[in-house]
Amino acid sequence: MFSAFRHRAIHLGKTKYSVSFLRRSHCLSGLRPFPVVSALRTRADTQLPRVTLSRFLCSRMEQDSSSAHDDVVPQEGSGTTTATAVAEETSSRRADEAASGATKDEPAAHGYRISLRNMKKFPGYRAVGDWIATQTGVAPRRVYTKGKHHHMVIYAIYTLEEDQQKAVAALNNCLYKGEPLVCRAEEPPKDPLVEQAKRANDGSNSQQRKKRAKHMDPSLAGLTPEQRVSRAVEPYKQLPYEDQLKKKQDSVSIELKSITTLLGRNTLVPPWLPKQKAANKGQVCELLDILESPSREGYRIKNEFTIGPGPDDEQSVTVGFHLGMYKEGSVTIASPSECSIVPEAAQKVAKVFQEYARQSELLYYDERTHLGYWKTLTVRTPTAGGCMVIAQLHPQKMLQPEVEEEMEQLRKYFQHGDGQECGITSMYLNFETDRYKKSELKSYYHVFGDEHIYEKLLGLTYQISPDSFFQINTPATERLYSLICDWCDVSEDSVVLDVCCGTGTIALALAKRVKKVIGIEIVEQAVEDAKKNAELNGISNAEFICGAAEHVMPNLIKRFGRQTKLIAVVDPPRAGLPQAVVAALRKCSALKRIVYVACDIRKSKDNIMFLCKPPNNHVSQLGFIPIKAVPIDMFPHTPHCELAMVLERLPPPRLSDFIDQPATTPQTDASSEAKGSDGGSAAATADQTTS
Numbered sequence: 001m002f003s004a005f006r007h008r009a010i011h012l013g014k015t016k017y018s019v020s021f022l023r024r025s026h027c028l029s030g031l032r033p034f035p036v037v038s039a040l041r042t043r044a045d046t047q048l049p050r051v052t053l054s055r056f057l058c059s060r061m062e063q064d065s066s067s068a069h070d071d072v073v074p075q076e077g078s079g080t081t082t083a084t085a086v087a088e089e090t091s092s093r094r095a096d097e098a099a100s101g102a103t104k105d106e107p108a109a110h111g112y113r114i115s116l117r118n119m120k121k122f123p124g125y126r127a128v129g130d131w132i133a134t135q136t137g138v139a140p141r142r143v144y145t146k147g148k149h150h151h152m153v154i155y156a157i158y159t160l161e162e163d164q165q166k167a168v169a170a171l172n173n174c175l176y177k178g179e180p181l182v183c184r185a186e187e188p189p190k191d192p193l194v195e196q197a198k199r200a201n202d203g204s205n206s207q208q209r210k211k212r213a214k215h216m217d218p219s220l221a222g223l224t225p226e227q228r229v230s231r232a233v234e235p236y237k238q239l240p241y242e243d244q245l246k247k248k249q250d251s252v253s254i255e256l257k258s259i260t261t262l263l264g265r266n267t268l269v270p271p272w273l274p275k276q277k278a279a280n281k282g283q284v285c286e287l288l289d290i291l292e293s294p295s296r297e298g299y300r301i302k303n304e305f306t307i308g309p310g311p312d313d314e315q316s317v318t319v320g321f322h323l324g325m326y327k328e329g330s331v332t333i334a335s336p337s338e339c340s341i342v343p344e345a346a347q348k349v350a351k352v353f354q355e356y357a358r359q360s361e362l363l364y365y366d367e368r369t370h371l372g373y374w375k376t377l378t379v380r381t382p383t384a385g386g387c388m389v390i391a392q393l394h395p396q397k398m399l400q401p402e403v404e405e406e407m408e409q410l411r412k413y414f415q416h417g418d419g420q421e422c423g424i425t426s427m428y429l430n431f432e433t434d435r436y437k438k439s440e441l442k443s444y445y446h447v448f449g450d451e452h453i454y455e456k457l458l459g460l461t462y463q464i465s466p467d468s469f470f471q472i473n474t475p476a477t478e479r480l481y482s483l484i485c486d487w488c489d490v491s492e493d494s495v496v497l498d499v500c501c502g503t504g505t506i507a508l509a510l511a512k513r514v515k516k517v518i519g520i521e522i523v524e525q526a527v528e529d530a531k532k533n534a535e536l537n538g539i540s541n542a543e544f545i546c547g548a549a550e551h552v553m554p555n556l557i558k559r560f561g562r563q564t565k566l567i568a569v570v571d572p573p574r575a576g577l578p579q580a581v582v583a584a585l586r587k588c589s590a591l592k593r594i595v596y597v598a599c600d601i602r603k604s605k606d607n608i609m610f611l612c613k614p615p616n617n618h619v620s621q622l623g624f625i626p627i628k629a630v631p632i633d634m635f636p637h638t639p640h641c642e643l644a645m646v647l648e649r650l651p652p653p654r655l656s657d658f659i660d661q662p663a664t665t666p667q668t669d670a671s672s673e674a675k676g677s678d679g680g681s682a683a684a685t686a687d688q689t690t691s
Contacts, residue, residue: 111141111157112164113186119176122152124578132156136170138163155186225311225334229321233339234637241296245633248641249290252631255601256283259608268614272625272650284612285626285645291483294475296636298343301382301455302472305350307357307364307374308333317364319354319377331367341637346379349389349422353377356413362406365394373398375432380464382455383474388426390466395431395441403429407447415448426450428466458482458509460537468529469502476634480597480642481509483630487595487646488567490514495560497568497591499549499581504530504542506569511539516560519544520552550584557590566590571597576604586611587621594624594647601643611647622650 122128125143133139140156147153158164164185171183223231230237236244260277263270263284273284280286293299310318311332318333336342336350357364363372373393380388391410407429413419414427426449431441444466452463455470458478464470471477484506490496494514498507501519503526511517511534519542521527527546534542545552560566568591570577576598585591594611598604611624624647631641 111159111188112161113188114156114158114164114167114171115184115186116154116156116171117182118179119152119154119181120150120179121177122154124580126578128154129156131176132167132171135174136163136167138166140167224338225323225332226336226338228323229334229336230338230340232323233321233336234341236639237340237637241292241636244636245290245292248631248633248639249287251639252290252601252629252641252643253283253287255605256280256285256287256629259284259605262605262609263612266613268616270612270614270623270625276626284608286628288628288630290631290633290641291476291479293473293633293636294479295473297340299473299475299636300341300343300346301474302378302380302470303336303342303346303350305336305377305379306333307377308367309364310334317354317357317374319350319357341635343381345381345387345423349379349387349424350377352414352419352422353389353391356410356419360409362393372396378430380453382453382464384454384456384461386425386450386453387423388428388453388464388466389422389424390428390430390444392430392432398431398441400440403441403445407445410447424449426453430466457505460508460533462503462505462508462533463529463536464503465525465529467525469526470505471634473634476632477505480632480634480644481506483632483644484569484595484597485510485513487644488513488569489593490567491565494565494567497553497556497566499568499570499585500572500577501530501544502526502571504533504544506571507542507544508533508537508539510569511542515541517542518556520549521546522548548580550580553584553588557588560590564590566592568594569597570594572599572604572607574599574603576600576607579606579610582607582610583619586619586623589621592649596645596647598643598645600640604643608645608647622652624649 116128119128122145123131125145129140129143132143138158141159142157143154145152145154156167158167168183168185171181173180174183175181236247239247260273260282263273264277276284305319306322307317307319308322309332310316311323311334318335320333320335321339323332323334335354336347339347357374360374362374365372365375373396374391375394376392378390378392380386380390410427410429414422414424427447429445429447431443431445452465455462455464455474457474458481462470471480488494488496488510490510490513492513492515496507496510496514496517498504498510498517498519501507501521502523504519507517507519507530519527519530521530521544524546527544530542530544534540534544566588568585568588570585585594596604596608608626612626613619613623615622627646627648629643629645631643634640634642
């Protein structure tokens with residue numbers, strides 16, 4: 001049905017707007033014929049019977065098929081349907097569907113894409129998104145790329161089709177740094193569940209199942225859903241801990257060797273690279289033995305569970321982890337009861353909240369139909385005590401009175417009802433924010449209990465807010481931070497920059513050893529939490545600045561002078577540092593040492609290579625040389641670990657390095673005899689030369 005309309009859209013030409021509206025209206029009305037069962041209840045009428053989603057979709061298709069051909073006929077008096085008419089008709093249909101409660105008031109699941117080509121130099125995702133928003137007046141929902149260098153294609157996703165068309169009109173042939181861009185509207189990516197339905201209709205599902213069964217891990221056969229989730233969450237659980245450490249050590253070694261290879265491919269090879277490669281078995285620096293985690297079971301103090309359909313009955317709400325990925329056509333959730341890295345307190349909260357969600361009038365959020373409310377449940381259980389719970393909902397069309405009613409239900413259940421056995425000390429409701437969809441609801445609502453929880457780390461106390469970042473393995477984090485303090489090699493006159501400081505955990509751990517510590521963070525709420533943590537621990541020589549590091553660091557150089565012993569600690573997110581921040585670190589000539597903490601060394605390789613490559617036309621400052629690195633096992637029973645690396649600034653070249661030294665030439669016997677009267681030195685030189 002959809003392919004026929006798409007085919008007509010190509011050949012009708014002038015009726016493109018009308019046909020594209022028809023496809024969009026089908027997405028809005030939920031016409032995605034996958035054979036699954038879902039609970040279709042509305043908030044207004046909770047007594048509606050549960051029906052199969054496929055039967056509901058078929059009935060909707062029959063109702064719309066009679067009017068489908070009318071939608072593609074051009075209006076009288078013009079060659080095409082105007083965009084204004086399309087928008088008005090779309091709005092009316094959306095209003096009717098919203099009133100009936102049959103669908104969510106949102107467009108297609110994957111949004112509307114545009115592609116940008118011929119952008120010679122990619123400035124970064126955020127910069128591209130801001131530039132697109134400036135040119136079009138509408139910010140894209142997401143920006144991502146495919147390909148590299150001259151073959152790179154930039155994609156931007158919009159929530160509304162009108163925004164997509166507006167962007168194409170504004171950006172096509174638009175000049176970017178003197179070069180015209182090519183902008184096109186792209187088809188949305190294929191929905192895995194729709195593709196799964198197509199395979200079911202054409203009979204190819206049985207072949208796919210046979211193929212998957214042939215290549216499936218035999219160890220998964222006969223496992224319960226809970227055991228399969230455990231295998232997915234903690235894949236190294238079956239290995240002895242020594243073997244886990246060896247696998248992680250070997251994987252880090254491979255990545256350090258790849259950095260050596262990539263640096264050697266540059267036009268300008270760092271002069272220190274051959275020596276480092278020979279001394280460290282092909283690695284870019286010395287790799288120390290991995291540090292073990294003191295805690296290996298139940299160590300996660302933060303766990304984020306998904307609320308969705310269970311493995312046995314889709315109509316029963318389950319709180320746990322995904323059994324598979326959406327791109328594989330799976331939305332099933334299984335209990336975390338077999339996951340040893342999840343503490344018992346968090347598992348208990350998940351189980352009790354599951355019972356609450358099953359009796360709640362609010363349904364779980366269905367990724368296939370975009371109906372429902374409950375999405376995730378985040379449980380924080382710090383080692384210092386306390387339990388914070390954040391329940392996330394999709395706002396749909398909820399109003400403030402409905403939120404207040406749900407908060408009152410939560411208080412009754414978890415403070416005075418069956419849920420009080422969980423021992424929750426702080427509870428929040430979090431509504432998924434969407435800057436493209438206006439809502440009167442706040443992001444966070446404090447339901448009951450304390451507004452914060454606290455964790456102790458290296459003798460310091462840290463305040464944790466609902467949205468604060470904090471390491472999930474406290475004992476291993478103490479080992480990591482102790483290592484960072486030692487590797488900074490600080491003295492009482494040192495100044496330390498904590499780039500991407502978050503809530504100031506590393507900065508405050510270093511504060512007692514140095515003259516001044518300055519944390520730089522772009523998230524305003526995190527900076528406020530860092531200041532509160534400094535005040536909570538009575539630390540006065542810590543300063544926290546909210547802003548981009550590339551803008552803050554030049555002012556710090558002017559403030560402290562170039563003679564100050566300046567050291568930087570960098571602990572970026574998993575994706576690594578933005579290019580502008582890495583360039584600012586490289587250009588800061590007063591910076592002599594960097595301690596880089598990588599969550600994922602594969603994604604941080606570009607940062608390290610930029611810091612280490614020789615000066616060129618773009619960067620004139622001398623680079624850094626990696627001295628040593630060590631992995632830290634922050635996540636036992638998983639393939640992940642963190643890596644700490646020390647980089648030191650190369651010393652400036654000496655004048656003698658650029659002067660050719662004269663070669664020593666053998667002297668004749670006659671010249672030796674002639675100069676022999678000057679002393680024994682000439683004779684000795686001649687004897688050494690002859691020998």
